[in-house]
Amino acid sequence: QSALTQPPSASGSPGQSVTISCSGTSSDIGGYDYVCWYQRHPGKAPKLMIYDVTKRPSGVPDRFSGSKSGNTASLTISGLQAEDEADYYCSSYAYRNSYPNAIIVFGGGTKVTVL
């Protein structure tokens, strides 16, 4: 069971928008602005799409955007394209009261299907 909770699937038609949620706690998502989103195509390594909740690495289309409200982060893909069909994973820095204190937690992943 993953530390962060994501819906197993999401879908949309080309050109539409799809939003994926990632729920955590005040010890991870809610407490720090260190949420990341990764895209993973089958057989490929994950690719960083969003970091620090809202920031995009160079080369990532601006169709991808991130946000956070309380203990829940979200990834929105606007103007959905066929190549966006992939698995998406959220991650967050988390702080625990017992050693080891500083850790990274992932969500279970959401499969995005372009209809």
Next chain:
Amino acid sequence: QLQLQESGPGLVKPSETLSLTCNVSGASITRSNFYWGWIRQAPGKGLEWIASIHYGTKTFYNPSLKSRVSMSIDTSKNHFSLDLDSVTAADTADYYCAREDSETSDNAFDVWGPGTMVTVSS
């Protein structure tokens, strides 16, 4: 351009130690703003962070794996390694090495190796 490449045995017997190496090319592994990590994905499961290491300072561990994991850096070969002790079938997974750049963001893995599949079986 920074590139990472994992290497290691594709098959490990139960109770043995899994040893993986990540070769780093295009940058020095001792760069003060770089952290190096291992992440895995078991079949049908999500991504799981295993551990991260920073040259000269400290190592960070997933608490659920800490008792079985160790990481090290070999500056002469510009690579870093992962040892996972007492493996079971639950450790069967694709294993990835990756980099964090603290000048960009802490805890974001922005460069990944292609991954290596490890099966635990007798």
